[in-house]
Amino acid sequence: MITASNWDPKQYLRHSGYRTRPFLDLLARVPQLPAGPGSPPRIADLGCGPGNVTTLLFDRWPDARITGLDNSAEMLETARPLAGPTTGGGHLGFASADLAHWVPDETYDLIVSNATFQWVPSHADAFPAWLDGLRPGGTLAFQVPGNFTAASHTLMRELAESPRWHDRLAGVLRHRDAVRDPVGYLDLLSGLGCEVETWETTYVQILQGPDPVLDWVKGTGLRPVITTLADDPRACEEFIAEYRELLREAYPARPYGTPFPFRRIFVVARKGGK
Template sequence: MTSSDGAWHPGSYLRFAGERARPFVELVARVAAEEPRVVVDLGCGEGSLTASLARRWPGARVTGVDSSPEMLAAASASASDRVSFELGDVADWAPSEPVDVVVSNAVLHWVPGHAELMARWAGALPPGGWLAVQVPGNFRNPTHALLAELCRSPGWADRLADAGPAPDTVLEPAGYAEVLTGAGLAADVWETTYLHVLTGTDPVLAWVRSTVLRPVLARLDDDDAARFTEAYAAALRNAYPARPDGTTLLPFRRVFAVGSRPLSAG
């Protein structure tokens, strides 16, 4: 693994698999579809959570879609007679048949204009269909604000000024409620701030390395990526100091939006 290749690395992402799985579980728990036949997981990653949807709905055919060949290679281990995976960009996805449940977990913040995309997905739901979306809501937190500030700093701005995360990348919960209700869905929207207890050396850096830091480092060669990473790590250590017991607390806000189309107008 080189630091600047820009590829998704399942091993790095799975270092915090438990913490990343919890929002998915809590999102899907609010989907009250009884006997869906077709379920799609958009941005399925390495596939283990996608496979859990087949266990949740034993009568469903489940398809995971992801744009990363590396993630899909890992996902093949979770394939079965009812679970399949395909390469595709969620920004271009449109249902080719009625889809009873559409899930998109921690993906849409990568897609500019994703509110319009959500509205299209919602509009395509059949009666009784469900759309469930979760996005990180921490773009104003130090993990992201410090990264954006460093990208705009002297020495990096010529290459990275537009690479840092923008504070308005995702909507506030009320914005997602508007998207869902505007598409004729009953909306269930909420937010949760998880307080992750991390261990190890520079654990916050390890957390973001496989997510928000990845596209920034993709613009740099290995030497510059190492210099940038060390400067960012120092800023993170100051913002998220280790506690006396050696652990580090990382508050992480997430926004959840679940919508359902009524079976009938009555």
């Protein structure tokens, strides 16, 4: 079972530029929302984190009324100073929600999510209820990682399942079935009556600094390990030291930095009707 993680917003935001790019590419493919003139669109951002990408929604829909939802108290605490009226006449708010059980309590024009559903094992089962919460012509749009077979993930899992760490860490990490492939999402959402576009992109990030891949995964994929070993700092340091050596071999530094392939899966599903 995947371990719930304690999140560190500062660590997560260390690579905010690279983490933002897939969200911008996702938004570029969202079709016109059904909200008409004089009716500001209602948008829910599922797994809003520290709110840094949530605010980008106002670049496309300046008068929108947006709610960011997350189950991390640490992330919401960082996001809340961003809440309030916006210069475009919109409004931004944040609320706590567990996406494994969240059901829309109002009608939205857009439900969007950036790199969150991989943490919600039941997310595909929730699609029918989420689509019910959209206006006809509304959109469900999200992107998730497609890199669970990458060395950064497989080495972490193999180490966690090794004899030294198995008793404490086996089963706490996500596996490749944490998300579906693009065709899997296409089949599911088309069957629910949506017009669907899916695609995948591999961004080759050029990371800088010492052990930059380790620094990257400390903000996301490594969080379950850090959380599980939080009561034993020495063990946590020892695991990270072993993992660091594996990453150095898998991702050797070049003169220009360390290339880190970053594969993402994108889905834009427009609900039928007008």
